[in-house]
Amino acid sequence: MAIEEFVVELRDLDAHALPRVGGKAANLGELVNAGFPVPPGFAVTTAAYAQVADDVLDAVEGTDPERAGKALREAAVPVAITDAVRQAYAGLGEDVPVAVRSSATAEDLPWASFAGQQDTFLNVVGSESVLDAVRRCWASLWTDRAVSYRATQGIGHRDVHLAVVVQRMVDAQVAGVLFTADPVTGTRTRTVIDASPGLGEAVVSGAVNPDHLVVDDGGVVVERRLGDKAVQVRPLPGGGTEQVPATGGPGRSCLTDAQVAALVALGRMVEAHYGSPQDIEWAIDAGGTPWLTQSRPITTLHPLPEPSPGGLRVYICATLAQGLTRPVTPMGLSGFRVIAATASELAFGVPVPDPVAGPPAFRTAGGRAFVDVTAALRTDVGRAVVPRILDIMESRSAAVFRSLLDDPRLAVERPSRARFARRLAGVLIRFRVPAQVARALARPAAARRRVERIGDRVRALAASTPQGSAAQRLDRVVRVLGQAFPVMPGVFPAAAAGLVLLAAARRLAGADLDDAAADDVLRSLPHNGTTEMDLRLWTLARTLRGDCAAAAALRDTAPTELARRYRDAALPPALQSGLAAFLLRYGHRAVAEIDMGMPRWSEDPTHILGVLANYLRLDDPALAPDAVFARGALAADAAIAAAVERVRRRSWWRAPAVRFALRRARRLAGLRETPKDYLVRLITHARTQLAAIGGELTSRGLLAAPGDVFFLDLAEVRTALAGTDHRATVVARRAEYDRELRRRHVPRVLLSDGTEPEAVARPGAVEGALVGTPASAGTVTAPARVVLDPVGAHLEPGEILVAPSTDPGWTPLFLTAGGLVMEMGGPNSHGAVVAREYGIPAVVGVADATDRITTGQEVTLDGAAGTVRV
Structure with missing residues (x-):
């Protein structure tokens, strides 16, 4: 190979050279x-690394990283590479x-910095020392920390190659790091500088407490x-x-x-x-x-939603609020x-010309849905109502929202109570909410029958078979999704009546x-x-316990393999038929499940088989979910x-009113989960239609697989159908x-300038305890089980489940859990x-619970x- 294959000057590189010289050199x-202003230098290319490393790593394939690193440090470097490095080094002086x-x-990279994962050697003097440092850099790709980081990022070890940068040292009088956005709060309009005399290694390595400056725009x-x-870290004469x-x-x-201003501008x-x-x-040299x-x-940094006009905007993560x-x-x-x-x-009286484009307040970033709530923050009614709604759904978001009320940039623009009252009254009358609540209070059984009739219509729609052309099916998807919200006002008032009675x-x-x-x-x-x-699933498990073949299959076979056998109708009969019925x-x-792109249990029952x-x-009859439910x-x-007895002691007339309200509340409040069930049925029907469209696009060579349709949006699917x-x-x-899954x-x-308000004053431990929102009374001490994804999760009976959030797909795990800790949610959230x-x-x-608690730790939950x- 020519010298140019092994060494290249920095001035001959740009961002497109990453495969050849790695991210830092590019x-x-x-x-x-x-x-x-960049010190002159050159890069030893990935081709040089491959020449040395490929044979070495093949010889130690499957061994621990330490052996791979040692082999690279001791490997012979071909003459062509050593000559190229010596020649390039001589060119620097x-x-x-x-x-x-x-x-x-x-x-x-934009999604993974790999900061500090490989080694750096400073003040290297002499060509032999440079060659030795190059070998040590190659070997550092195989340290434990680098291997672990790649595994965390989902990057294959042999998929990464290493180049080496060799640059003239700066005679640094002061050096450090600079962030053009605050890395803690996310604010994009601030520059953060850490500086210390001498080489920047003192700051980067954490060997010194540097000067810390934050500068606004x-x-x-x-x-x-x-x-x-x-x-200070200073160079030694002769190297090191x-x-x-x-x-x-x-x-x-x-x-x-003046130096601060120059660094900020740069x-x-x-x-x-x-x-x-x-x-x-x-670094700043002796000449300044x-x-x-x-x-x-x-x-x-979390990506920002698409810009909105009108100065500072406030976005609430809607998908996070949904768990x-x-x-x-x-x-x-x-x-x-x-x-x-x-x-x-329907609810706010603001028409949207193109439903597929969505309303202006709907924003996305990082694969999450955000809602622009700036307008609500600028009204007195919004300031009163929004945090109360969030108190129910997601308490921590409510606290963050309230923390913004004193921000002068978000001052109330105009009083709006009368206008809001008129609009709210119009919505309530349009959907006959007061009448529905009143009927539910008077006749709970009739209210439940009405909800069930709505459910019959939803189930009939969801069970219909996709028909017509692909374009017609796509039109049907939009219509079905458009019907999802109108179902809610017909269902939720009955459950709301129960909650009203409890509050009364x-x-x-x-x-x-x-x-x-x-x-x-x-x-x-x-x-x-x-x-x-959940109880039906428990009943199925209890039945299968008595079937030797089914119990053995569940006990001895991985859920993924059981799911494959289910699709092939090859499970033991009791398990095959029981699972099919469920x-x-x-x-x-x-x-x-609110994500239309997620496979349904009917498509992939791996999770359900793992829960079974x-x-x-669970061997203790007293802990059986049906027994617990009965108790x-x-x-x-x-x-x-x-x-009621306590109330009667001080007020004879209040006691019967409290008894009536509480009993009625129990007859109605359980319907709270029903609207979500109906919504998910409609989403599942839309998913079925889109899967059929994905199959057609795949057959036409416009997609690689039918499931790829869920990585397009509705507008793009229409253009795909057009070719x-x-x-x-x-x-x-x-x-x-x-990447976002990680x-x-x-x-x-999130504010439009990138600030994450919660990060400004993140809650911490109080008197040795992690503090959250009370959700279900009781005290339990047991080992913790941190679960980030319920699919395939192993939860021993009685363990405390620690999760980022939960939705109905998680709840089968609740039946054997001894307690629950969640990072998200409010007292009336699903979990x-x-x-x-x-x-x-x-x-x-509980902020950062899944990071601050580890599986196996004994936890006391109050x-x-x-x-x-x-």
């Missing part, structure tokens, strides 16, 4: 060619000090925290570095105001060049010249747009009906579709009787979706309601106090 070449840094092909330093800067005591002291800034220019916030390493030694995207931490497929988001368009028109009873009873007693009243509610589903009734459900296997491990119903009756090939779009969307943190509330019904203690809205002690 970015440096891009900066050089854009005219930014005679024995010039250089920095030798790793540059991997999976590094400094106007150039004003809004925060200046001077570090002790106790040590040393740490020496600092001389400036903690009370003196190592940057002048950072903004780099950000403008790349079009995204950047993490920059810099700033140099850039690295720039990469800030990968931890979804995972991203939603593009088709799922497209379906939400149609549903939101109907809601906008609590007001009448006062202290005689506290939170714990109210939780008991809501245990084991009748007419709850989700509870009935799926006939509940097969429209799924984990993350879990149920077979809960008795406990509810006892709680009502006790509360547009979207296969490349699907590949890109799937890659983005997979995102552990999603902002509840909280079902936990109360099952009588298991629960705390919701559902009444809202605390979790580890």
